[in-house]
Amino acid sequence: MLERAITGIRGTGHRVVNGVWRLGYASRFFLAVLLHSSMSFRRFHLTIKEIYFSGVLSLIIILVSGLFVGMVLGLQGYETLQKYGSESALGTLVALSLVRELGPVLAALLFASRAGSAITAEIGLMKATEQISAMEMMAVDPIARVVAPRFWAGVISMPLLAAMFSATGVFGGYLIGVVLIGVDEGQFWSQMQAAVDFRQDVMNGVIKSCVFGVAITAIALFEGYDAPPTAEGVSHATTRTVVTSALAVLALDFILTAFMFRGL
Amino acid sequence: MERKTLDLWVGLFVVAGLAAVLVLAMKVGNLSTFNMSESYELKADFGNIGGLKARAPVKSAGVVVGRVTNISFDNASYRARVTMVVDKRYQFPKDTFAKILTAGLLGEQYIGLDPGGDEVNLKSGDNIAKTEPAMVLESLISKFMFDKAADGDAKK
Amino acid sequence: MPSENLVEIQELNFTYDVRPVLQGINMHFPRGKVVAIMGLSGCGKTTLLRLIGGQLKPSSGQVQVAGQTIHTLDREGLFRMRRRMGMLFQFGALYTDMSVFDNVAFQMREHTDLPESLIRDLVLLKLEAVGLRGAHNLMPTELSGGMARRVALARAIALDPMLMLYDEPFAGLDTISLGVIGNLIRHLNDALGATSIVVTHDVQESLKIVDYIYFMSEGRVIAEGTPDELRAADTGFVHQFVHGEIDGPMPFHYPGAGYAEDLALDVAHA
Incomplete structure (x- = not known):
């Protein structure tokens, strides 16, 4: 009995120490990526190639999800608002929820599972097949050549994807609210414009998605770089990327929201 | 893929993203109706x-x-x-x-x-x-x- | 005056966590020679290569390449040194997102400002040397194991290195590819005027092409000599290894509890 308790305590301690150690290692890795970023911009075509893989190829899923989320918001929002006779506020509801929260957060979650997991798997496999080692032996820094361009590509793609998600979402809400249900078009747009502030809402949404982009790509790259060079190791790392970045996005969203919209 | 095609796609992607921000600013937001700077x-x-x-x-x-x-x-x-x-x-x-x-x-x-x-x-x-x-x-x-x-x- | 030996290893020890991997290694690799390091899997051969390439730091002792001590070099110096080394990895380690051509051109593009037309000539020259000029448009996934190894070889010699490191170049190849790679190692070494270190457990193939052999077991050098001297050895570990006998000084059984003991335990459980 006592023995089991001791083993349990020891296990917990071990996990805590391990977690702190990994966090420190991850921070050092992140710092190294930032310090070795000059090549990503000097030879920008390296970054462009990665924007294609993480940004352009994520477009379809982002646009389709955005449209549907906007349409659902239109339907649900109308159901609720018409009880209070204020269907004209539908535009406000759709736009504010998309621009402030759903756009950045949902786009980030989709990005984590679409692009983040791919980054982890790619880096993990490059390590497992000694491609990273080979690069080091050729006197090319893999952090600068492989990791940093993927990082900056993610940071550039994320806010653009989130903005497209929100814009298609608003369009989806418009389709349902105005075209299908018949809310007055003028009221839909004017109430929306009266309530949505460019700096407070749109820019804060963009800032949020930039932060999410940094978090997701940093997590994905670290997990890939740190993955044990086996099939099992890479698959675990990919799972961890999706889970960790989803949690990170939600936690960061709470913190950022608390800072940004506290005055309301 | 050819470098040129890649650049084209990424260029389109960036333009579409910036256009979305612009739409959010002008059509959804109030940037068009009210300018804070003046x-x-x-x-x-x-x-x-x-x-x-x-x-x-x-x-x-x-x-x-x-x-x-x-x-x-x-x-x-x-x-x-x-x-x-x-x-x-x-x-x-x-x-x-x-x-x-x-x-x-x-x-x-x-x-x-x-x-x-x-x-x-x-x-x-x-x-x-x-x-x-x-x-x-x-x-x-x-x-x-x-x-x-x-x-x-x-x-x- | 440069010393006779390109690579010198003195009293090298390496410990991974608490497990000693290499103990008191002394080796030297004369210029222009092909030297093999042989031993069973897990005896520390690959670790030794990584120490020469500067990917690991020794616990004590030193590795000198061209008169410079590897582990005291800073990052800049190490990278300068590595530009003069070529390494062939066990399974080639080709970049799977680039074509054969781009793989071979990789180092030239990273380290030189050569115009694209000159790079093209150089790449085709290197591919011609390994007999794969016709394959320059293929992707690595379209190559067989032996061809991938040859492309990787062309990539490793892209900047005409003075030192070639081979990590298990013969692993997993059919007999024909085996002969091809063996010959290439020898001929490229002589053509480039380089020095080659071949880590392998393939005895028969390497005895044909190398000038000198070190035998390692459990992190120590246990025998060394020219191929003829080692073939002549008729006792002990070298004999077992060279002739591929199952049992000998290197036991067939992994050390463990007595066989009867293990079985009795099973009976008790049943």
């Missing part, structure tokens, strides 16, 4: 602001001319002090009346400016002297009931 600040004290919040619109004759930036409580006069910014294009006379109004029965509260007839216009940092507090539904109802009761007493 504005001046006004202050007004109210006895009661009701449900007025920061960022509420400031309207005159129904047109949005500005926005509430800050609300504080003045401990000397026990009144609410509202700071607002107004677009430079719109100038108002010194004796302008500031009221807290409600859009519809349950809508958002906003500040309405009724221009007076003074020759001199309000400058940045000026205080609007003539204000009317928000109408609070409870006091309205109790006033109505009190009047009715008083009416009834008088008729007896």
Whole structure:
């Protein structure tokens, strides 16, 4: 009995120490990526190639999800608002929820599972097949050549994807609210414009998605770089990327929201 | 893939992303109707602001001319002090009346400016002297009931 | 005056966590020679290569390449040194997102400002040397194991290195590819005027092409000599290894509890 308790305590301690150690290692890795970023911009075509893989190829899923989320918001929002006779506020509801929260957060979650997991798997496999080692032996820094361009590509793609998600979402809400249900078009747009502030809402949404982009790509790259060079190791790392970045996005969203919209 | 095709796709992607931000700014947001950079600040004290919040619109004759930036409580006069910014294009006379109004029965509260007839216009940092507090539904109802009761007493 | 030996290893010890991997290694690799390091899997051969390439730091002792001590070099110096080394990895380690051509051109593009037309000539020259000029448009996934190894070889010699490191170049190849790679190692070494270090457990193939052999077991050098000397050895570990006998000084059984003991335990459980 006592023995089991001791083993349990020891296990917990071990996990805590391990977690702190990994966090420190991850921070050092992140710092190294930032310090070795000059090549990503000097030879920008390296970054462009990665924007294609993480940004352009994520477009379809982002646009389709955005449209549907906007349409659902239109339907649900109308159901609720018409009880209070204020269907004209539908535009406000759709736009504010998309621009402030759903756009950045949902786009980030989709990005984590679409692009983040791919980054982890790619880096993990490059390590497992000694491609990273080979690069080091050729006197090319893999952090600068492989990791940093993927990082900056993610940071550039994320806010653009989130903005497209929100814009298609608003369009989806418009389709349902105005075209299908018949809310007055003028009221839909004017109430929306009266309530949505460019700096407070749109820019804060963009800032949020930039932060999410940094978090997701940093997590994905670290997990890939740190993955044990086996099939099992890479698959675990990919799972961890999706889970960790989803949690990170939600936690960061709470913190950022608390800072940004506290005055309301 | 060929480098040129790749560049083209990424270019299109970036343009589409920036266009989305632009749409959010102009069509969804209020950047087209109200430009914060060309504005001046006004202050007004109210006895009661009701449900007025920061960022509420400031309207005159129904047109949005500005926005509430800050609300504080003045401990000397026990009144609410509202700071607002107004677009430079719109100038108002010194004796302008500031009221807290409600859009519809349950809508958002906003500040309405009724221009007076003074020759001199309000400058940045000026205080609007003539204000009317928000109408609070409870006091309205109790006033109505009190009047009715008083009416009834008088008729007896 | 440069010393006779390109690579010198002196009293090298390496400990991974607490497990000693290499103990008191002394080796030297003369210029222009092909030297093999042989031993069973897990005896520390690959670790030794990584120490020479500067990917690991020794616990004590030193590795000198061209008169410079590897582990005291800073990052800049190490990278300068590595530009003069070529390494062939066990399974080639080709970049799977680039074509054969781009793989071979990789180092030239990273380290030189050569015009694209010159790079093209150089790449085709290197591919011609390994007999795969016709395959320059293929992707690595379209190559067989032996071809991938040859492309990787062309990539490793892209900048005409003075030192070639081979990590298990013969692993997992058919007999024909085996002969091809063996010959290439020898001929490229002589053509480039380089020095080659071949880490392998393939005895028969390497005895044909190398000038000198070190035998390692459990982190120590246990025998060394020319191929003829080692073939002549008729006793002990070298004999077992060279002739591929199952049992000998290197036991067939992994050390463990007694066989009977293990079985009795199973009976008790049943």
